[in-house]
Amino acid sequence: MAKNDEKQLRCSFCGKPQEQVKRLIAGPNVYICNECIELCQEIIEEEFVDEFDYEMVDLPKPFSINETLDDYVIQQERAKKALAVVLHNHLEFHL
Structure with missing residues (x-):
């Protein structure tokens, strides 16, 4: 693995590198991109609508x-x- 790849931040869910997403939010040893957050929000909203x-x-x-x-x-x-x-x-x- 190249030294450059080790420093490149990636979304822990979809694997996209930081350069391919608008926003990458960091947690403790984990990252999530704006696209995965939007997908999670849609899933939660669908479940809420179904329950209500x-x-x-x-x-x-x-x-x-x-x-x-x-x-x-x-x-x-x-x-x-x-x-x-x-x-x-x-x-x-x-x-």
Whole structure:
């Protein structure tokens, strides 16, 4: 093995050298490239989507969220309404 090959960093998962990837992240005696990280992320997201049943989610309405906020926040009516609507929209978008 040439001296140059010994110093060349490679992804521990796919074996690609540092020059062939955008980013190589180091751990204790191990490296992972951005491409392998993206692949791992896709696998995890697929498993999460399979485990989560989106049809079972019953989103709370802004009015219901506002009522819950009433238990914890005194006055601040405009802020509670705005927060309730924003939270509802956020949940609706992501679920």
